[in-house]
Amino acid sequence: MTPASAGLTEQEAGRRLAADGPNELPAAGPRRLWQIALEILREPMFGLLLAGGAVYAALGDLVSGVVLLAFASLSVSISIVQEIRSEKVLDALRAMTSPRALVIRDGRSRRIPGREVVRGDVVLVAEGNRIPADGVLLEARELLVDESMLTGESVAVAKRARASDAEGAGMRPGGENIPAVFSGSLVVRGTGVVLIQATGAATEIGRIGKSLASIDAATPRLALETRRLVRLFAVGGLLASVAVIVTYGLLRGSWLDAALAGIAVGMAMLPEEFPLVLAVFMTMGAWRISQARVLTRRATAIETLGAATVLCTDKTGTLTRNQMTVQECVAVDGSDRAQLLRWAELACVPEAFDPMDRAIAQAASVQTEGRSLVRGYALSADLLAVTQVWRVPGEARLVVAAKGAPEAIMDLCRLAPDAAGSIRDTVEALGTRGVRVLGVAHGVSGEGPLPDSPRGYTFQWAGLVGLADPLRPEVPGAIAECLAAGIRVVMITGDHPTTAQAIAREAGLPADTVVTGRELSDLSDAALRERVASVGVFARILPEQKLRIVEALQARGEVVAMTGDGVNDAPSLKRADIGIAMGGRGTDVAREASSIVLLDDDFGSVVRTVRLGRRIYDNLRKAMGYIVAVHVPIAGIALLPLLTGLPLILLPVHIAFLEMIIDPACSVAFEAEHEEPDVMTRPPRAPDARLFSASMLAGSVLQGVAALSVTAAVYLLAVQRGMPEEEVRTLAFFTLVLSNLGLIVANRSFRGHPFDFLTGGNRVLLGIQVLTIAFLAATVTVPSVRRLFGFGAMHWDDVLMVALACTLLALTLALLRLARRTWERTSGRRFKTHS
Incomplete structure (x- = not known):
């Protein structure tokens, strides 16, 4: 020593x-319950939800206020449970004990x-x-x-x-x-x-x-959109209230009544469902993807992954198994694979820990009982080969086996130049496929004193054994699905360029151009931004260079997802728009830096999460479109009597009833909608696409105007016929509620048939429809409920009037959908899914 x-x-x-x-x-300590709750409540969606409930309660509408606050509490509770679950799973992944060390x-x-x-x-x-x-x-x-x-x-x-x-x-x-x-x-x-x-x-x-x-983690785009929507509708609601106050005051002369009318219309127009929808969609999305053993540390990351335009992936352990296996056996003439593997296994260290030795032993599957090691010759600088001498039962002489660099084994075998040249050609061909090649030789020896060097034995060439870290079986299909969805996949690895290129080709990635870490270090940031647009494989990359690649892609406006498992992946995982860590073998540092953890290390889970993210975004837009559409007739019917002096329709109990339909419809029912047929065959939406675009707003308003027109027509016709106020309210409210159901169906699919008013397997929607119609029936058949709602009797001619009005609305909504699709085909744009 x-x-x-x-x-x-x-x-x-x-x-x-x-x-x-x-x-x-x-490492940061575990987050306490109050810290998790505070982080959730800081989100705009929950802030608006709680503020909306407080406004309703302060204005005396306790029913709506309590309902809204109950929804807020439920959503916050679900999100807290999800966050706590994430923390517990991460704690379990960190629970491996600290390795012990043998010190002097x-x-x-x-x-x-x-x-x-x-x-x-x-x-x-x-x-x-x-x-x-x-x-x-x-x-x-x-x-x-x-x-x-x-x-x-x-x-x-x-x-x-x-x-x-x-x-x-x-x-x-x-x-x-x-x-x-x-x-x-x-x-x-x-x-x-x-x-x-x-x-x-x-x-x-x-x-x-x-x-x-x-490194600053990228802000989720959905969070930015949420803040924009909150500001947009807060300003819109304020302007609407002011407009009503001014208009009513000038027309009627009573400014106190004008102020009350403005507040009432503001309450009718307040889109408190926006934050509710966002909260429920993100929470349910986290729950759905957890069924596929994917942990979401940040629920909005699922939706963001659906918008990914580039997926950067590590090679070792992500695309491959990080487990050496025997891929090729090139035996000498007259021999076979089994015999070659037997000689290779005899050349391995007993009870080896080396991945290549273990792979050879597993492939050979030979009986090792009874044999004993006589002597071993280790790898040395002048001979890159390992040699073992064995006493094997049934063999009269000692058995000698050697494996190592092909050149070293050929030297031990003293091969002729022609034979050596042929072997070199084979080695080079295997090397271009990313295979690590070992030469194998065998010989015999007497029991006397053994040579001091392997060169003292007489060896015969046995052949070549090729080993590689194999591709995961699910990877080619997952990558093909990504490419079909318009998501570019880029491999970033520290491995050798030849190996990286071979794996990329096997996985189905474009591998014609490979940039090494040395070449990348010579590029300026501007030059790198240009280069990343066309390169599919980066090899021999250092950790800080991975970060540069991610930042260069983001500088081009790409939405970047990054997968990885090693410590070297952590900076880029944190900086990417979506960091995806492997949970099974991934390091703590990588998991902490990521927003999504694949608990079963299945690369195919990335594609499933992309699919779910796109479905969430589609359904979120459907729900948003419905919310805007449904508030137009509600606000219009609330405003119409104020401007005309006709009987009031909507009382607080009616608003509460409508909320019982609107809230579950726009959140749970739309969240449960199936994915669109083109969800994984269309390109990602543009990075600057708005969740709530002008074209979407126009379409939703048109739908709402159609519903308002039909409801107002029934209302005015009932007034003109001289019907009692209670019956007028009954007809108008029935029409409004059934119009609401029509708007739900009209917004539930971007690609469904224009006249499809069925539920299409959405059990939640079916339940809402059945319960709504049953409760409507109860409001006119049960005396106590009818008195609560201020309704009158419902006659068969009244039912016919409402049915005709709703049929007209259904046709109008279907024609609007048909017109929208015609415009899409002629303009080459997507009204809802890509606008």
Whole structure:
């Protein structure tokens, strides 16, 4: 043991632990219940919902106020439960215990928690150990380390001991044959002695984690739209109230009555359903996607993912399994795959931890009982091959097997130039497909003294074994669906360009152009913005370069989704519009930086979430269109008697009844609507598309005017016939309610048949229709209910009048839908889904 490896004293280690702090990354503590509730209540949707309820209560409409506040409380409660569930799942994912470390203290080895490792500690590492902190190797024996969590490259890298005291400083992860090791990486073969140089936030992992604090997460576009809608309708409602007050005051001369009329119309026009709809849609969306084992840490991220125009994905562990398997076997003439794998398995270290050795052993599936290892020859700088000598039952002589770099194995076999040239051609062909190739040889030996080097044996060429990290089976289909939906998929990986290009082609990604990290570092921000428009694969990319790529895409106006699982992915996950982390094998840092976590690491879940996001946005627009449309006849019928002096129609109980239809219809019923048939075959909506566009407003107002015209016609006709006030109110209210049901159906599908007034499998809508008609019937047949509503008797000629009026409205709404589609075809624009 070298003098430096005698380790620290316990006293000195304690002093450094107190000075530097524990060897762990700083993490925010779990959010308390009141903190979660406060964050939710800060959202405009909930603020408007609660404010609307308070306004109703203050104006004396306690029924509407209590109903609205009850809806607000229910929505807030559901969202709090969803947030708490997210926190608990993340806590469970973090619950893996801190790895322990074998350190030298006071000249003796002892095992301590990884968080107690300090600068200057000497740590012993072996196969299966996690490196507890950044350090330099004092000793290394056949040391192979998997740094994919930091670099994104699936192939483990070899390490060596430092040649001088100064060597090792300033090195970065991913380097082959360097003396530096890094916190969180996994030893897959060999042993080593590490002198710790950095712990906690000072490590390479800590540096990445610390950079997250300086990265602003993208604001969800739906949140921006919500704030815009709140401002728009607040101003619109105020202007409408002022207009009514001025008009009524000038016409009637009573400004007190004018003020009351203005408040009443303002209440009738107040679109308190907007925040209710947004709250319910986001909460239900989070619940629906959780059924597919996708955790949403921010509910609005689901809708945002539906608007994604670019999906940036890591390769290792995201598109691939991060698990080496045997892909190719090229056996020598006269041999077969099974025999070649048997020789390759004999060349592996017993009970290997190396991913390639484990893959070969699994593919070989040979009986290992009874055999014993006589001698092993490790990989060396002058011979990149591993050789094992075995005593095998049934074999008269010792069996020798070797595997390693094809050139090294060919050298051991002393192949003729022609044979070696043919093998090199095969190796090169496999390499272009991203396959890592090993040569395999075998021989025999007597029981006497064994040679000091593998070169002392006589070997025969056995063949080539090709290994690769295979593509996940669901990936090609998921990527094809993304491309059909107009979502561009870009691979960003730390792996070798050839491997990345091969995987991209297998997955169905455009891979003609590959940009490496070295080329990217030479590009200015402006040049990179131009380059990202056409590049499908980025290889040998550093963590900070992933962030630059995401920012360059966003600078082009793209809505960027980013998938990943490693610490190196965390900055770009946080900066992307939607960060998607792998929950099963993903690191804590990646999960904390993301807004969506795939609990089963299924890449296909990304596509399912995109589909759900688009469905949510479509149905949200349908609900919004309905809300605007339905408030036109309500406001008009509330205003008409004030302007004409005719009998009042809408009393507080009528408004409360209408709210019982409108609120569940615009929230739950529209949320339950099926997706449109073209949901995954149309391009993403434009990044600057408005949730509530001018064309949508015009269409909704036209629908509302149609409903108002029919209701007003029935009302005026009843007045003209000299019917009692109670009967006039009954006919007008029945027409208004049935017109409301017509507006629901008219807005429930963008692509349905113009005359389709069926529920189409929407059980919620069917329930609303049945209950509404049943309750309407009760208002004229049950005396106590009829008195509450101020209704009169309903005669058969009255029923016929209402039926004819509603039939006329249905035809008018269907013709409006037909006209809209005709305009879409001729103008090449989408009125609702893409406007």
